[in-house]
Structures are given as C-alpha cells and as structure tokens.
Amino acid sequence: MGRTRWILILCAWTIVGLLFAVRRIVLVKVQGLHVSWVVVGALELVYWYVWAVYTPIVIGLAKRFPLTGPRFVPHIAIHTITSLMMAPLAAVTEFILSRGLLGLFSITDPGVLRLLSPFAISVLAMSFTGMLTYWLVVGLYQSIHFYQAAMERQTIAAQLETQLSHAELENLKSQLHPHFLFNSLHTIGILMQEDVDAASHLLVCLGDLLRMALERRENEITLQSELEFVGKYLEIEQTRFHDRLKVHMDVPADLLEVYVPSLALQPLVENAIKHGISVDSSAGRLEIAVKRHNGRVRLCVRDDGPGPAPGSRLGLGVGLTNIQSRLKQLYGDESSLELTGGSSGRGCEAIITIPLRSSHEDARPHRR
DSSP states (O other): OOHHHHHHHHHHHHHHHHHHHHHHHHHHHHTTOOOOHHHHHHHHHHHHHHHHHHHHHHHHHHHHSOSOSTTHHHHHHHHHHHHHHHHHHHHHHHHHHHHHHHHHTTOOOHHHHHHOOOHHHHHHHHHHHHHHHHHHHHHHHHHHHHHHHHHHHHHHHHHHHHHHHHHHHHHHHHHHHHHHHHHHHHHHHHHHHHOHHHHHHHHHHHHHHHHHHHHOOOSEEEHHHHHHHHHHHHHHHHHHHTTSOEEEEEOOGGGTTBEEETTSHHHHHHHHIIIIITTOTTOOEEEEEEEEETTEEEEEEEEOSOOSOTTOOOOOOHHHHHHHHHHHHHHGGGOEEEEEEOTTSSSEEEEEEEEOOBTTTOOSOOOO
16 A cells, blocks of 8 residues: 555545544534533544554455456455454454543543443444445445446547557558559550650659658548648549549638548549549539538538439448448547439439537647
8 A cells, every 4th residue: 555545545534533523523412411522533533543444454355355257246255254353353443442542641521431332332333333334445446446447448449449540541541552553653654655744743743642641640630631632632633534524612711620530532532533423424523512510510522423323222332431430430420421312313422421620629639
C-alpha cells in the first residue's frame, strides 16, 4: 500500500467515524445527557480507525478471492468465514482501545461511562457492524475493480477500432495506387505520341496525386483537402475523356473546414466515372455537392450515365464497402452511405452523411 492509498483510507474512515459520532451525539442530546463531544467523537473514531488498519487486509483478500468467475461460491465461503473471524477481533480491539483511552486520560464522566456497554454486549453488537463493514469494503473494491476493467475494455476497443480504421485506410490506398498507375500510364503512353505537353502535365498530376495519397496518415481531414485530392484525380480523368467530362461542384465556402473521412469522395467519383460516364458516350456530367442537413453534412456525387436497370438492386463494390465500414468505425450509427438511381431515370447518386464538425466548432484534434 502506497502512502497515498493509506491517506485515502484514513480520510474515508475518518469521515465515516465523524458521521457516526454526530449520530451518537444527537442521540445523547435527545436522551438529555451532557457529555463531551470530543470524548464521544474520539470513542467513535477508535472503532473505525481499527477498520482503517484492517482495510488493506480486506482489499488483499478481495483481490485474491474475487467474487467472479467459476470459483464464485468457494470465494463467498472464504469471505464469510473471514468476516466471522475479523469482525469479533475488531470489536475486541475497539473495546480494549476505548477503555484504555478513557483510563489514559482519566476520564470518569458518568455520562460517558453510561454510553459504554458491557464487554459481551459491546463485542456482540460491534461484531455485527463489523461483518457489514467487511462486506462493504469487499463490495466497494469489487465495484471499483469492475469499473476499471470496463474502462480498460472500452479503451482497448477504441484502440482496436482506430487500428482497424487505419488498416482499412491503408487497404483503400493499396487498391487506389495500382488503379491510378494502370489507367494514367496507359493514357500517358497514348499522349506521348499525340501531345507531349499534355503527357508531361499528366505526369505531374499523377506524381502530385500519388504523393498526396502516400502522405495521408489521418482518418479525417478537412473537406478542402479532400477536394484538392479529388481535383488532382479529376485532372487525370479529364485528360482521358478530353472535353466530354464536365465537373460541376456545389460546395459552400463555410463547409470547407468541416472534417470528412480521408479518401471518401474519390472512390465515389471513381465509381461514377467507371460505371456511369465510361459506359455511355452520351454521358459526361459529374456533380459534387456538399450541404448541411439536419445538423449533419451530406456529400453527394451524381453522374448522368445510364444508371441501374429498372428493378435491379444496387450493390456496393469493394471500394464503397470499405468506405461504409470506415464510416461505421469513425461515426457509428451517426453516419450512412446510400447508393440510388437518379431521379430522372438516368445516372446514379451516392450520398455520404456524417456528423457536422469543423475546426471552428470543435477544437479537438481529428482522429488519427
């Protein structure tokens, strides 16, 4: 037991002793007796200080024989036997010390002596109180132990969720890089024979894109940073599609500082281009819209491709499933990912809904 724990134990039993001293003093006053408050308080504190000395022993037993697990019944029996032994011992110790205290200070006040019970009655009464005290200490220790264990489990679970979210982010990045390289290098190879300047510009964009992806370590970044990354990706795609790909953004300036999951928008944009615009030569409009909705942020990506077949169910691919899992890890039930057909019968719409939190509204560091 460290010094701090001894001090806490002593303070706790002092408070208990003072409360019981006040109770006894009130009872004495009701009976019309006149005694010294100091003497009554001292006698009451003697008993509880005896239990202050016994408390480390009880805690040690509670730690050695916890009231959990498969040996619950034997441990109950051990504590019952121990309490039956320790309670009378504490009562006898208190009786001897209190009488010794009165003799040491030559206290012969009749009012005080009337408060003292004979040995047998005193030991019997205080033994019952001692048994309750023993189980109270065991119960408090067990409750604190349960609370600490629950907090440790919660901390470990939070750490595992963070590690899982990091692993999913790295998995998404590992899927992202080869796809970029394959499509972009293929386009660059074609442009090298037609437009060297355009090919050079595309190489610069690809280098910037890969650098930004590799440097990302956070699970959440500002919307502005995410849009910068998507912008680099769209530069490459617009080079591939020439003038056919038209990008329209509707992003209020006051939402640029909100936090969004890293690499959340790019897979939605890639999905719209791959399954919408690439498969229909008449399609080419891509919309990115961000707005507030019921205290949350909605990130929406739409395309004007052919859309899903009538009556078909839209499923989430690997990339979108990864995003959905990351949203669950980061925000729980406060987030969602929806994939629906366009309202006009063409195109597809992907919507991410997350809690609204910006660097101005919440000074906490974003999740890493």
